Every structure is written in C-alpha cells, then in structure tokens.
Amino acid sequence: MATLVLTAVGSLFGPIGQLVGSLAGNAIDSQLFGPDDREGPRLKELAVTGSSYGTPIARHYGSMRVPGTIIWSTDLQEHRDKQSNGKGQPKTVTYSYSVSFAVALSSRPINRIGRIWADGNLLRGANEDLKTAGTLRVYQGRMDQPCDPLMEAALGSKCPAFRGCAYAVFEDLDLTDFGNRIPALSFEVIAGDGSRLIEELLVDTDAEVREGTEFPHLTGFSHEGGSLRSVIGTVNRIHPLASDISGQGLAFSGEPGLANQPISLSGPATWDEGEFGKQSGLARTRSEGARRTFSALRYYDPARDYQPGVQHADGDNREVRTYQFPGALRASDALELVSRARSRGTAQSDNLYWRTGELDPALGPGSLVTLPDTAGLWKVVGWEWRTNGVELELARHRNTEAAGIIADPGAGWVPPDRSVGPTTLQVFETPWDGRGSASQRQVYAAATSSGDLWPGAAFFAVRDGALVETGQTLNQRAVIGTLVDLMPPSSALRFEPSAQLLVDLVDAQAELTSTDMAGLASGENRMLVGEEIIQFANATPLDGGRWQLQGLLRGRGATEFEAGQGHQSGALAILLDRGLSPLTEEGLAAGGESYAALGLGDDTAVIANLENPGASLRPPSPVHPVISLSSGGSLLLEWTRRARGQWDWPAEVELPLVEQAESYQVGFGPLDQPVALWTTPTPSLAIEGGEAAALMLASPDLEFWVRQQGSFALSRPLSLGRPE
Known part of the structure; x- marks a missing residue:
C-alpha cells in the first residue's frame, strides 16, 4: 500500500520522517479500508483531578480545560468555631476543615491558568478570584522556578522544584463547600497560541515547518500521550498538511490553495506494466469517498466550558461517521472544518493514476497539478519512485474555503461566575427580648455583601487599633439596607396601616416577606431602623433591591423615644431575624466600641462601631x-x-x-x-x-x-x- 511504501522511505529520516508516508498515503488507505463509525482519539467527558501513580502529565497548547494530577498533600486541618444561639441558649461548636495540596498541570511551560472548577462549580472565576477561603500559587513550569515555600517547609531539602512542569499549590483551601474532602478539580490552562500547534510540536526536532501549518481555528490542544506521528496525523484529518523529504530533510507545509501556481504535467509516460497504472501510463477510478468520509466532528467547545460538542456537515447523514478531535474549537469553526472535510472527501472520490518521467523538484505530495486534456485541478496524494520515473496518485482538488459559517454551540449548563463582593458590617445592641438571662447583653453582628457571592468573613474585635480574635466567623447574610426617604415621627401608640417606607437593600437578591396581624403579634418582621425597632406587615419588591414596606408598628421594644424623633434618609435598616450573629461571651469580652470583619472580597478589614450600647440592660421608661x-x-x-x-x-x-x-x-x-x-x-x-x-x-x-x-x-x- 502507498502508506507502507512511503513510510518506508520516510523511515530513512527517523521516526518523524515516517509522517511523510502517513500523510501522503492516508487518502489511499482510507479509500481501501473505510473508517469506523467513530475514529480519532476518544474524547473524555470533562476528566477531573486524580492522583494515580504513573499517570502521564499531558502537554497543553493554547487554552484547554485539564484535570491535573495531585502530587503532594497535607492531612486535613481541623478548625473549631463556637457560635452563640442567643442568650440563655446552648452554644453550638462547629468544625471545619482545610487542606493544602499541589496539582501538576502540564509537562511543558504554560502562561497562566484561568478559571478553576470544583465539583462542577467555579472555584476561581474569570477575574481570577477564589470563591472560597484559601491561597493559590501557580508555577508556570519554567526551568528556573523555585521550590514552593509551603512544600519546602514540609519536605525540607527533599522538596523538588518541578522545573519544566507547571503546577498549582492550594494553601489552606476551605473544604466546607465540598463535604470536607478535596473536590474534583479541573483547570483552564493557557499555554500560548493554539494555532501554532504544529510548530510547537516540532520545535525540538529537525523537521522544517513551512508556511501554511498554522491552524487558525484551533484554540487549544492537549497531547496526553502517543507519538508525534499520531498527533500530527490526528490534526491532518481536519487540517490537511503536506510533507516533503526532497530537500535538506523533512518539511511540513499547509494544504495548497488556489493562490498556489499549479504545475503543468506533460502527457503520461508509458512503460512496462507495474503494480498500479496501465501501460498507457494513465488509469482513472471513482470511489465512494464521500460515504467513507466522516460527516460529524466531535470536539471540545470553549463556549460550553470545554464540554464536548458535535457539528454535522450538510448532506446525506444517513450513515453518520464521527471524527473525534481532542482539541478546542469554536462551534462555527468546527462546522466549517467538518464541512470542508466532507467536501474534500467528495472531490477525492475522483482519482487518477499518472506516470511521469519528468523529475520536477517542486513536485511532491500536496502539490497541485493540471493535466493535458483533463479539466480541473488535481492534487498529488501519493507518489512512488520507479526505475523509469514516478507513479503519481492524483485526486481531484476542490476549493473548500467556507467563509461565514455560523453554528450554535448548544445550551449546555455553565456554572455562574459569581463575583465575590466586599463585606458590609454592622454591630449593634437591641433591647432585651425576654429570652435567656436578663443580665446578658444582646449584641449582634450583621454582615452581608453587594456581591453575588459572599462566603463569609472572619470576625474580630478592635482594641488599640489592633484586631483581636473573637472566636467567631460570620457565615450567613443579614438583610441590611438604608432608608430612601425621610421617615416621619410617630407616637407609636397603635398600628399604622397606611404608614410606609422605602428601603434599598445592600444585597439586591435578598428577600422580604409579608405577614398578617397574627404574625405581627408573634413578633414577625422586626426591623431596626436607626435605633428604633419597627414591624411591617406588607413587603413589595421594586427594582434593583428596593422594597416598599407598608403597615407599620412603631416604637417596638421600648423604642418609642426614637419613634418620636423620626429618621433621616440614609438611616440604616436591619432585619432582626436569624441572619444575625449573636456575639459570644468571648466576643463581648474581647471587644469594646469597635469590631471588624475580613472576607475574601475585602482588601482591608471592615470596621464597625458598636451602635446603641447598653440598650439590652436599660429598663424601659415608665x-x-x-x-x-x-x-x-x-x-x-x-x-x-x-x-x-x-x-x-x-x-x-x-x-x-x-x-x-x-x-x-x-x-x-x-x-x-x-x-x-x-x-x-x-x-x-x-x-x-x-x-x-x-x-x-x-x-x-x-x-x-x-x-x-x-x-x-x-x-x-x-x-x-x-x-x-
């Protein structure tokens, strides 16, 4: 077969040279032996991080989503947190866990990493923000990269720097959101320009890379194993390449286009009967190339977070053959590539076998030629040296440019990239509500954020300008807002059904609910406005986190003095519900007039002064x-x-x-x-x-x-x- 013959010639130049036969003779073999319904390397369904010994570390080009391999880890670190359930109620002690570990990503240098997925959700967003507590360090795989300081502290002089291997180190990654285990991770790796894949693959070889090898459609590719021959052969099916050994060595170039000047062949040469071709030097065949050419392309789609996608070429798809290409493509590019491949297959069903005695140095596999008395352009897809000349295998060439193709990547589920917002903190004391001990103060911390994601914040007391541990963390969002308009004074003697106020909530996604008179009597919908406690019956959402509250009970909890003064626009409004965090005895003992919170979205600690101090110990007025x-x-x-x-x-x-x-x-x-x-x-x-x-x-x-x-x-x- 032509592939075997040409491979034998190419073997004179080493393993890379064998690609000559593979590329030049591929068309012959594919027509003699029809492809399976699925061909090409099998695509994986979003593989995730593993730690199996001996697992090869892939080489990545362009942008790809990759699983990585865990190469080092500490034991789980336990953290104890005591939370108050209110005065007089038993305290709850909760335990959380964190872990530090390293993940190998690529066996060649990378530029950076983008998003990170954990159990299918985003752990790191497009803005390079972690969605949970922890520290991330990325090593690009340079040959001068240092040892990671955390790993070096744990391993000492035995710690490797993993030079030439890109890896990421997570330090104290909070596992609360992942069931106290290391989650299944995958990483968006950016490693140069994916369109230069062929050039990058051959950079350490003697092969020459000529014009046309660029693959502009390709945004990413992972070489997870196998020879360079198999990788380049995989690319060749959808991005045809031409190989040449007639010069100083092995050289690769792209498929010739109509701009290339075709070579005019003279009439066919005649000599004794050979293995193929007639004595006349000319033979013509027609095959069912279109039926044996793949009509669907399966690929990784960046628009769907690199989930596999499939595009089908137009035409008769009753016998669908799918080619699996382990690279990242846009949907429109994938459709263009499979359409062009289908068109090439149809054109190459018309074949000529032509003998020539002329030795043109420019003539070789991939060259375009014209023939006397035969219309159209023909492409050299195989050749074989003979004593009297060269036997050429030609296939009809058709322009397969397909501009302006539009394709839909599909509606795959993509996790939202929620931004981590800054913390809003308020600390205040309320009149005693009759629960627990009358000698204990009721002081609460209310924290929330304007961001879509707020995973909580560490809580501190401020003493002499320094942050002092309170033993608490703030893990739940409170409902905090500000008054839009002036709130007039009230005698606070009876229910005011027509009274209303407008409040803008810090968290636009927060919800308020309505209640009835029985609910008000049982203490529902209490809200601290300034230092006055009110209750509201009806809550109506407006646009952008603004709510209208109507039907008010004013001056609750002996705050009729504050009701009589009214409130200016911009006054704080805080819902008194389970979103508040009661301060523990340790927190009260550590604190004074100021407290602080520090979350993932905070560059510096957020300070809040204690409002209405002493309110829970002050008797109501007669x-x-x-x-x-x-x-x-x-x-x-x-x-x-x-x-x-x-x-x-x-x-x-x-x-x-x-x-x-x-x-x-x-x-x-x-x-x-x-x-x-x-x-x-x-x-x-x-x-x-x-x-x-x-x-x-x-x-x-x-x-x-x-x-x-x-x-x-x-x-x-x-x-x-x-x-x-």
Missing part, C-alpha cells in the same frame, strides 16, 4: 403619668412600671420586675442638674404641700420627671409635668 393635688395640699405623683423583655402590655397582669429591686428616681428640673431629687421603691411619690408649693413657686417653668433605676442602668425619663 408610662401613664398622673399628677394630682390632695385635699391637704400635698402633691401625688404616680406612673406605671414596665419591665425589660416585655414588649407587649398584657391587661390586668402584673409584669415581672426583672431587676434586682424596684426603685425609681424622681426629679424636678433639668435632668443633668435637678433642683430636687427623690428615690422611691414604689411607682408613686407623695410630696408635702409646703415643699411642693415652694419648688413650683421658685421655678415656675420646671417640671417633674421619673426614671426607673435598674440593676445596670437608668431608664429614659418620663415627664410627669406639673399640676395645673
């Missing part, structure tokens, strides 16, 4: 003031006590005291410098008539007030007025 004069002239001051933790006022029920003792301060005049001050253990005070008359006569513009004295703080004052 209510229902009464001032009267007795018949004897004495002045009687009375009020109704409230208690911390009692957000409702049940009728005819005596509220528990909560404080260590019941005590009140009653004053006359300014709060900071009262003219007179009394202490009473009951919610009333009687002042003798003479003393009361003297006070009011001396200070006609001053009033009486009362404050409850709790175990830890004084309440805000309630004005008692003065008798009329």
Whole structure:
C-alpha cells in the first residue's frame, strides 16, 4: 500500500520522517479500508483531578480545560468555631476543615491558568478570584522556578522544584463547600497560541515547518500521550498538511490553495506494466469517498466550558461517521472544518493514476497539478519512485474555503461566575427580648455583601487599633439596607396601616416577606431602623433591591423615644431575624466600641462601631403619668412600671420586675442638674404641700420627671409635668 511504501522511505529520516508516508498515503488507505463509525482519539467527558501513580502529565497548547494530577498533600486541618444561639441558649461548636495540596498541570511551560472548577462549580472565576477561603500559587513550569515555600517547609531539602512542569499549590483551601474532602478539580490552562500547534510540536526536532501549518481555528490542544506521528496525523484529518523529504530533510507545509501556481504535467509516460497504472501510463477510478468520509466532528467547545460538542456537515447523514478531535474549537469553526472535510472527501472520490518521467523538484505530495486534456485541478496524494520515473496518485482538488459559517454551540449548563463582593458590617445592641438571662447583653453582628457571592468573613474585635480574635466567623447574610426617604415621627401608640417606607437593600437578591396581624403579634418582621425597632406587615419588591414596606408598628421594644424623633434618609435598616450573629461571651469580652470583619472580597478589614450600647440592660421608661393635688395640699405623683423583655402590655397582669429591686428616681428640673431629687421603691411619690408649693413657686417653668433605676442602668425619663 502507498502508506507502507512511503513510510518506508520516510523511515530513512527517523521516526518523524515516517509522517511523510502517513500523510501522503492516508487518502489511499482510507479509500481501501473505510473508517469506523467513530475514529480519532476518544474524547473524555470533562476528566477531573486524580492522583494515580504513573499517570502521564499531558502537554497543553493554547487554552484547554485539564484535570491535573495531585502530587503532594497535607492531612486535613481541623478548625473549631463556637457560635452563640442567643442568650440563655446552648452554644453550638462547629468544625471545619482545610487542606493544602499541589496539582501538576502540564509537562511543558504554560502562561497562566484561568478559571478553576470544583465539583462542577467555579472555584476561581474569570477575574481570577477564589470563591472560597484559601491561597493559590501557580508555577508556570519554567526551568528556573523555585521550590514552593509551603512544600519546602514540609519536605525540607527533599522538596523538588518541578522545573519544566507547571503546577498549582492550594494553601489552606476551605473544604466546607465540598463535604470536607478535596473536590474534583479541573483547570483552564493557557499555554500560548493554539494555532501554532504544529510548530510547537516540532520545535525540538529537525523537521522544517513551512508556511501554511498554522491552524487558525484551533484554540487549544492537549497531547496526553502517543507519538508525534499520531498527533500530527490526528490534526491532518481536519487540517490537511503536506510533507516533503526532497530537500535538506523533512518539511511540513499547509494544504495548497488556489493562490498556489499549479504545475503543468506533460502527457503520461508509458512503460512496462507495474503494480498500479496501465501501460498507457494513465488509469482513472471513482470511489465512494464521500460515504467513507466522516460527516460529524466531535470536539471540545470553549463556549460550553470545554464540554464536548458535535457539528454535522450538510448532506446525506444517513450513515453518520464521527471524527473525534481532542482539541478546542469554536462551534462555527468546527462546522466549517467538518464541512470542508466532507467536501474534500467528495472531490477525492475522483482519482487518477499518472506516470511521469519528468523529475520536477517542486513536485511532491500536496502539490497541485493540471493535466493535458483533463479539466480541473488535481492534487498529488501519493507518489512512488520507479526505475523509469514516478507513479503519481492524483485526486481531484476542490476549493473548500467556507467563509461565514455560523453554528450554535448548544445550551449546555455553565456554572455562574459569581463575583465575590466586599463585606458590609454592622454591630449593634437591641433591647432585651425576654429570652435567656436578663443580665446578658444582646449584641449582634450583621454582615452581608453587594456581591453575588459572599462566603463569609472572619470576625474580630478592635482594641488599640489592633484586631483581636473573637472566636467567631460570620457565615450567613443579614438583610441590611438604608432608608430612601425621610421617615416621619410617630407616637407609636397603635398600628399604622397606611404608614410606609422605602428601603434599598445592600444585597439586591435578598428577600422580604409579608405577614398578617397574627404574625405581627408573634413578633414577625422586626426591623431596626436607626435605633428604633419597627414591624411591617406588607413587603413589595421594586427594582434593583428596593422594597416598599407598608403597615407599620412603631416604637417596638421600648423604642418609642426614637419613634418620636423620626429618621433621616440614609438611616440604616436591619432585619432582626436569624441572619444575625449573636456575639459570644468571648466576643463581648474581647471587644469594646469597635469590631471588624475580613472576607475574601475585602482588601482591608471592615470596621464597625458598636451602635446603641447598653440598650439590652436599660429598663424601659415608665408610662401613664398622673399628677394630682390632695385635699391637704400635698402633691401625688404616680406612673406605671414596665419591665425589660416585655414588649407587649398584657391587661390586668402584673409584669415581672426583672431587676434586682424596684426603685425609681424622681426629679424636678433639668435632668443633668435637678433642683430636687427623690428615690422611691414604689411607682408613686407623695410630696408635702409646703415643699411642693415652694419648688413650683421658685421655678415656675420646671417640671417633674421619673426614671426607673435598674440593676445596670437608668431608664429614659418620663415627664410627669406639673399640676395645673
């Protein structure tokens, strides 16, 4: 067969030279022996990282998605995190794990890596941002690259630098999102220009690379094993190459186009009968080349995250033959290549065997020729030296340029590349809600982000400008926003069905829900606005993370003073739900007036001052003031006590005291410098008539007030007025 003959000639030039016969005689063999329904190297369905001993490390060209091989790893590192479930509730201790490991990517240098997939989702996005905690270092495979410092610390003087091998090192990769195991990884490797594959493959050989070997359609290719002959033969099926050994050595060039000047052959030479061709020097055959040429191309599609794609050529596809090409192609380019291959197969079904006694140095496999008395262009697809000349195998040549082809890559699932956003942090104290111990402060950290992805943040106290460990991490998103418009004052005495406010949420994907009166009564939809706690009945989403809240209960949790002042636009609004992180005792002990958070999207720590400190230990102000004069002239001051933790006022029920003792301060005049001050253990005070008359006569513009004295703080004052 022609391939065997030409391979024998090429063997004079070594293994690479054998490609001459393979390329030149391939057309003959494919017509004598029809291809299988599938041919070419089998494509893999997105292989993932392994660690099998002896696994070859591929060489990559252009951009490809590759699995890599784990070449070093530490044991899992355990991390303990204590979270508070609220005051008086048992704390939850959770454990997380991280690991450090190295992954070999390519046995030739690369430029960089792009995206990284872990269990099918993006671990590293197009902006080179890790989606989970950890550190990534990439070594390009240069011959002067140093040892990785982490590996060197673990292995000492035995640590290899893996020069000539590109690899990546993950340090303390958080495994929380991966079931506490190393996930199945794959990497987008960028290693030069894929269109220069043939030139790069032959760079260390004596073969000459001429014009036309560029493969402009090819964006990536992985050489996972096998000889250079098999790789170049694989490329040749969809990007035809011509080989020549007539010069100084083996040379490769591209398929000639119509711009190439064809060689005019003289009439056929005649000599004794040979292995092929008639004595006349001319024989013509027709074969079913189109039926034996592949009509579908399977490839890796970058538009589908390098998942395999298939493109079919137009025509009779009743007998579909698929060629599997282990390279990355765009869908339109793949369709163009398979269409051109189909067209070449159809044209090459018309074959001529031609004998010539002329030895033209320019004539060789791949040359275009014209024949006397025979129309069209013909391509030399095989030749064989004879004593009297050369026997040529010719196939009809047709221009297979196919410009402007458009193809759809298909709708494969592609994981979203969510950006890691910066952390928004608020730390605040709320009035005690009656749960847990009355002596414990209720301080919360609320954290979220405007980014699509926020994997949490480390939480610190700030002391003397330094970050102090609190033993906590912030792992859940709170609902944080700001008021769009002014929120007017309210008496906070009853439900206000028509009252409403607009709030812009930091996280535009956050959700608010509506509730009914029973839900409000059970404490649903509580929101901290400034230092006032409100409840809302109806939540209506608007555009861009803006919500309209309507039907309000104001001044909840004894925050009627703040309700009476109203709030400016831009005031903070925080939903009081399970998205908050209660500060642990360690966090409260470590902190003071400021706290900090540091997440993946933060260049520096985000600082937040503690808002409304002491609110959970401050008793609510007394209510229902009464001032009267007795018949004897004495002045009687009375009020109704409230208690911390009692957000409702049940009728005819005596509220528990909560404080260590019941005590009140009653004053006359300014709060900071009262003219007179009394202490009473009951919610009333009687002042003798003479003393009361003297006070009011001396200070006609001053009033009486009362404050409850709790175990830890004084309440805000309630004005008692003065008798009329």
